[in-house]
Amino acid sequence: MSEHPTTYVPKSAFGKWFESRLPLAGLIHSSFIAFPVPRNLTYFWTFGAILVFMLVSQIVTGVFLAMYYTPNAAMAFQSVEHIMRDVNYGWLIRYLHANGASMFFVAVYIHIFRNFYYGSYKAPREVLYILGVIIFLLMMATAFMGYVLPWGQMSFWGATVITNLFSAIPVVGDTIVSYLWGGYSVGNPTLNRFFSLHYLLPFMIVGVVALHIWALHVPGQNNPTGIPIKSGKDAVPFTPYATIKDIFAVVVFMLFFAYWVFYMPNYLGHADNYIPANPAVTPAHIVPEWYFLPFYAILRAIPDKLGGVIAMVSAIVIWCFMPWLDTSKVRSTAYRPLYKQFFWLFVAVCVLLGWLGSRPAEGWYVIASQICTVYYFAHFLIVLPVLGFVERPLPLPNSILESVMGVQKGGAGMPAGANAEPHSKG
């Protein structure tokens, strides 16, 4: 790391004057220009940048939507249709925002499973990781409240079902629910406060993201080998290497995002949400948005109200304990042949739970959900702790450089420049 100077020297007179008063340029320089990143990062490490892009995109589109939206139970549905039909490019801004939520979750799930695969949650990145779990919880709350705002049938009944989860709390549950509603059922006060919080929470996410990035810059990034940077040859400076790679990945992700927005903007939504909210009729089949489905399946798998709620909450809270549940000394699953199989089994179970969450709660779907729920928790409580003791990991490379270049013998057969010394352009 010593080969990457982090001391920024302003060149202009103004730069010197400003830097001595607020060392902002120096902070940016050391964090995003000279910062050493492992030279072997794959595109799975670009999802942090993609997520920052999605957060900004959601805030910008959301601020504009808030200019035209009316948070009132009698007018909310019409105001959304007004955005779609009358506001110039309102349809685009709304579709960007609605599909943006889904894209945000696509990116965050890849980011989370990247972290699971490469053991990024392990020491010394536990705080970084737990901050990530907090961001995910804030995202879920924000997305849920945002989905309520159009005040369609799914909005209304989704809000009813989710707020009723709190009624499972013994003794004080009903009081808590009426404080959430601001009434005796989901109604106008509920819509108003959800709008207020939906506007607030993204800025809380921005705050926790800042802590998340700060915590990332203390130990530096993990990498596909899971071994730390040992010398300057293991790393490249953030700019231009990571900067360009992140920008390229963001642009590719924008294409994927644009495909949904322009070609199938309603595919990820539910048709029932184009029916105005009606407290007298529940849609025949209530399903949450796709990104909540695995947790919804866990909720329904437990044939007891309080038990189901506890299981659903535990399914996320248990993530916070992963750094201590995983007993393996090896970070990267690439060197854990046995765990690799369990990892993919876990991914399959999560996808299956998602699919089961979209099915009606009857027949063998319920039994399959129960089996998957048991396995989901067994992965954390049995597989992770036990495998660390019984598994024999593959030998780790001596350095990141060796894993990329092979054991060093010279530059024959290597792409031009690949063997060059990394050096700071800053």
Added chain:
Amino acid sequence: MAETTTHVAEPTRRDFLYIATGAAAAVGGATLVWPFIQSLAPDAATVAAGAPVEVDLAPIAEGQIVKVFWRGKLIFIRHRTADEIKSAQDVNVASLRDPQPDAARVKEGKPEWLVVYGNCTHLGCVPLGQQGEYNGWFCPCHGSVFDTSGRVRGGPAPINLPIPPYSFASDTKIIIGQEATA
């Protein structure tokens, strides 16, 4: 310990002041939080809108379920048929998840009128009438089954559909939100 403090274990007047100041700040902070939390509760207008409502039963045909709202909550008024009443009464009460005889769920001498809250006790969806194994209600969301007395008979719902407070003003009129003052 630093040499300047000779009586470390002995609380000083300054310690007392620290604790007193901290306690005053904590009480003040909690007092300030209180109105903000209370503002989330149902407001005066909502509470006022919860006044009792009258419902005329005359147009409700036998076998029909009518939906009304009181305090923003859905209420089912079911005009039960003789078969439905019989099936609700012929139940081994002890075998129920939330044991309650049918007689405790209707007004005396009016077994044909069942008045229950219309939101499933699981997570609040509206169950569909005349459906499910017992021909009472079936909740499409998570599969709870209720009988013709609104008692839970299957699925994840923990308790029976609750009975709102109501009373008969005459044979064909009920007042929801007001118990009879006997």
